[in-house]
Amino acid sequence: xxxxxxxxxxxxxxxxxxxxxxxxxxxxxxxxxxxxxxxxxxxxxxxxxxxxxxxxxxxxxxxxxxxxxxxxxxxxxxxxxxxxxxxxxxxxxxxxxxxxxxxxxxxxxxxxxxxxxxxxxxxxxxxxxxxxxxxxxxxxxxxxxxxxxxxxxxxxxxxxxxxxxxxxxxxxxxxxxxxxxxxxxxxxxxxxxxxxxxxxxxxxxxxxxxxxxxxxxxxxxxxxxxxxxxxxxxxxxxxxxxxxxxxxxxxxxxxxxxxxxxxxxxxxxxxxxxxxxxxxxxxxxxxxxxxxxxxxxxxxxxxxxxxxxxxxxxxxxxxxxxxxxxxxxxxxxxxxxxxxxxxxxxxxxxxxxxxxxxxxxxxxxxxxxxxxxxxxx
Numbered sequence: 001x002x003x004x005x006x007x008x009x010x011x012x013x014x015x016x017x018x019x020x021x022x023x024x025x026x027x028x029x030x031x032x033x034x035x036x037x038x039x040x041x042x043x044x045x046x047x048x049x050x051x052x053x054x055x056x057x058x059x060x061x062x063x064x065x066x067x068x069x070x071x072x073x074x075x076x077x078x079x080x081x082x083x084x085x086x087x088x089x090x091x092x093x094x095x096x097x098x099x100x101x102x103x104x105x106x107x108x109x110x111x112x113x114x115x116x117x118x119x120x121x122x123x124x125x126x127x128x129x130x131x132x133x134x135x136x137x138x139x140x141x142x143x144x145x146x147x148x149x150x151x152x153x154x155x156x157x158x159x160x161x162x163x164x165x166x167x168x169x170x171x172x173x174x175x176x177x178x179x180x181x182x183x184x185x186x187x188x189x190x191x192x193x194x195x196x197x198x199x200x201x202x203x204x205x206x207x208x209x210x211x212x213x214x215x216x217x218x219x220x221x222x223x224x225x226x227x228x229x230x231x232x233x234x235x236x237x238x239x240x241x242x243x244x245x246x247x248x249x250x251x252x253x254x255x256x257x258x259x260x261x262x263x264x265x266x267x268x269x270x271x272x273x274x275x276x277x278x279x280x281x282x283x284x285x286x287x288x289x290x291x292x293x294x295x296x297x298x299x300x301x302x303x304x305x306x307x308x309x310x311x312x313x314x315x316x317x318x319x320x321x322x323x324x325x326x327x328x329x330x331x332x333x334x335x336x337x338x339x340x341x342x343x344x345x346x347x348x349x350x351x352x353x354x355x356x357x358x359x360x361x362x363x364x365x366x367x368x369x370x371x372x373x374x375x376x377x
Contacts, residue, residue, distance in 0.1 A: 008128060008134075008135040008136055008137040009133075009134040009135060009136055010038070010136060010137070011126075011136075011137040011138065012036050012037055012038050012136065012137070012138040012139075013035050013036045013037060013138065013139050013140065013340075013344055014030055014035055014036070014037040014138060014139065014140045014141070014142060014340060015037065015038055015039075015040060015127070015129055015136055015138040015140075015141050015142070016030075016037060016038070016039040016040070016141075016142045016144055017039075017040050017117050017129075017141065017142070017143050017144060017145050018039070018040075018041060018143070018144035018145035018146055018280070018313070019039050019040075019041035019044075019045045019046065019047075019104070019111050019113070020046060020047075020048055020049070020100070020144065020145075020146045020313070021046075021076045021100060021326050021330070022144040022146065022312040022313035022314075022329060022330075022333075023039050023041070023142070023144035023145075023312070023313075024039070024045070024076055024100055024103060024104055024109060025076035025077065025312070025330055025333045026142055026144065026312050026333040026336055026337060027039050027107075027109050027110075027111075028076070028077055028103075028107050028109065029333055029334060029337035029354065029355075029358070030337055030340070031107060031108075031109065031110075032354045033337060033341045033346060033350070033351065033354050034346070034350075035337075035340065035341065035344060035346075037110060038110045038111070038112055038136070039109060039110060039111040039112070040112050040115045040117055040129070040131065040136070041111060041112070041113045041114075041115065042114070042115065042116035042117065042132075043113065043114065043149075044113050044114070045097075045100060045101050045104050045111060045113065046096070046097035046100040046101060047097075047149070048093075048146055048148035048149050049093040049094065049096045049097040049100070049148075050093060050094055050097045051093070051148065051149070051166065051169075052092065052093025052094070052148075053093075053165070053168045053169060053170055053171055053191075053194070054092070054094075054169065054170040054171075054172075055092075055170065055171050055172075055194045056092065056093060056190055056194075057090040057091060057092050057225075058074060058090045058091050058096065059090070059186060059218070059223040059225045059226055060073045060074055060218075060223070060225075060325055060326065060327060061073060061089050061090060061225065062074045062075075062081065062082045062083035062086070062088070062089055062090070062091060063083050063089065064081040064083045064084045066078065066079060066080075066081055066361070069360065069361050069362065070362070071361055071362065071363070072084070073325075073326070073327040074091070074096065074326050074327070075326075075330070076100070076103065076326065076330055076333075077103070077363075078357055078358060078360075078361035078363050079357075080103055082095075082096060082099045085099050085102060086098070086099055090225060112133075114132075114133075115131045115132060115133045116131060116132040117129055117130070117131050117145075117283065118130050118131055118132060119283070120141065120283075120284055120287070122287065122306060122309075125139070126138065126139055127139075127140075127141050127308070127309075129141070139308060139344075140308040140309070140310065140340055140343070141308065141309050141310065142310045142311075142312055142336060142340075143280070143281070143284060143309065143310065143311050143312070143313075144311075144312045144313050145280030145281075145283075145313070146280060146313055146314065147277040147278070147279055147280065147313075147314055147315070148166060148277060149166075149280070150277055150278040150279060150280055150282075151164040151165070151166045151167070151273075151277055151278065152164075152275050152276045152277055152278045153278070155182075155183075155245075155273065155275040155276075156182070156244075156245045156246055156247060156248065156275075157246065157247040157248070158247050158248035158249050159248065159273055159275075161248045161249070161250060161255065161270065161271070162182065162248060162270055162271045162272060162273040163270045163271075163272050163273065164272075164273045164274075165187040165188075165190075165191060165272060165273065165274045166277070168191070168272065171191065171194040171195055171198055172198055174195060174198070174200065174269060174272070175268075175269045176200075176267065176268035176269030177199075177200060177201055177268060178200070178201045178203075178266070178267040178268050178269070179195050179200050179201070179202055179203070179267055179269055179271070179272060180202075180203045180204075180205065180255065180257050180265050180266075180267045180271040180272070181195070181202060181203070181204045181205065181271070181272045181274055182205050182245045182248075182257065182271050182272065182273055182274060182275060183205070183206075183207070183273065183274035183275040183276065184204055184205065184206030184207075184208070184210050184211070184239075184241075184274070185208075185210055185222070185274070185276065186222065186223065186226055187274040187276070188204060188206070188210075188274035189204070189210070189211075189222065189226050189229075189230055190226065191272050191274055192204045192230075192233075192237050193226075193229045193230060193232075193233055195272075196233040196236045196237060197233065201238075202236070202237050202238065203237075203238040203240070203265050203267070204237050204238065204239045204240065205240050205243050205244070205245050205257070205259065205265070206239065206240065206241045206242070206243060207242070207243065207244040207245075208241065208242065209241040209242055210222055210241075211230065211234075211239065211241065212241070215374065216374045217322075217374075218325070219322040219324050219325065219328075220322070240259075240261075240263065242261075243259050243260065243261050243263065244259060244260045244261075245257050245258070245259055245271075246258050246259060246260050248271055253268075254266045254267065254268060255267045255268070255269070255270060255271055257271060279315055280315075281295060281311075281315060284309070287303055287305060287306040287309050288303045288304075288305055288306070288309075288311075289303075289304055289305045294315065294317040295311060295315065295317075297311060297316065297317075297318065299335075299366075299368065300335055300336060300338075300339040301316055301332055301335060301336050302336075302339070308343075310336045310339075310340070312329060312332060312333060312336055313329055314329060316329055316332060318368045319368065319369075321368060330363060331362065331363055331364060331365035332365060333358070333363065334355050334358040334359070334363055334364045335364065335365070335366060337354075337355075338351060338355060
């Protein structure tokens with residue numbers, strides 16, 4: 001034991017930060033490989049999903065095709081299925097949180113909850129993780145903290161007068177009869193659809209033209225599930241594309257939204273800010289290099305700047321391939337786990353025994369050139 005270990009609670013092979021689908025999914029693999037790990041979670045397991053608006057549902061559909069080597073798109077292991085457990089195709093946040101909690105319990109994952117990571121120290125051959133509770137030590141870190149709990153702020157002047165999408169517990173609680181939704185990707189259209197269904201008069205401000213943009217990759221284009229719902233209510237939405245909100249202010253008890261086109265919109269209740277989410281990586285930003293807002297990673301999803309610091313989850317990007325959905329980033333769990341196991345000198349035969357099931361069920365994507373083409377029709 002070296003000197004630094006006298007000052008820490010415990011020393012692990014790997015510390016995983018975050019107990020959402022990414023952290024749990026890669027944690028299951030580490031456990032199967034016999035690696036000494038712990039998952040640190042600042043709140044509770046699947047806390048982000050429990051904070052979703054009551055009406056919001058998964059845009060990626062769940063269906064139990066696991067036994068035909070087509071696992072449920074929202075599953076985090078090849079042998080689990082939210083559709084099978086929850087008996088629904090598009091689960092709510094709370095339903096999916098219940099599923100993840102069941103998975104964590106079934107696999108008896110090592111999770112320390114209500115432990116908030118405050119800073120990380122990079123030593124010569126290890127890390128010290130300072131938290132709200134105590135100090136942890138480890139050889140390697142997997143960052144899996146996600147995005148939803150980090151709403152994007154300061155997108156425009158007066159955004160503090162708005163309710164961010166992540167702060168809406170239920171659209172039935174939105175007051176007034178007129179609502180302006182600022183931002184029109186998935187969360188913006190989702191908010192607009194629910195508000196129209198609640199009988200609200202809705203203005204939707206889109207700084208792009210997402211309703212007209214069609215790509216085969218839903219990382220860059222609205223999902224079919226969203227488009228289906230929008231078609232039913234678009235006639236009731238005052239939709240303004242290529243329009244960016246620049247300022248929100250309150251004048252005579254009304255919310256006034258000024259845009260870059262010179263148009264002004266007003267509402268009798270707080271606008272809803274749907275300009276997206278920031279990233280948990282701000283806490284470990286010094287340990288990564290970035291390009292166009294995304295961390296630069298090796299072929300094993302390891303920081304190019306800091307050895308033994310890995311990333312899993314929606315911030316993973318290679319070229320134009322953005323791994324922002326569960327069915328995408330789960331295909332990288334085994335890549336990360338395999339590299340960690342090799343560095344811990346676990347015999348190749350033991351590694352292959354664990355990973356073979358993942359490889360045979362499309363949970364192992366090592367060809368990073370695979371995701372750049374459009375579908376032919």
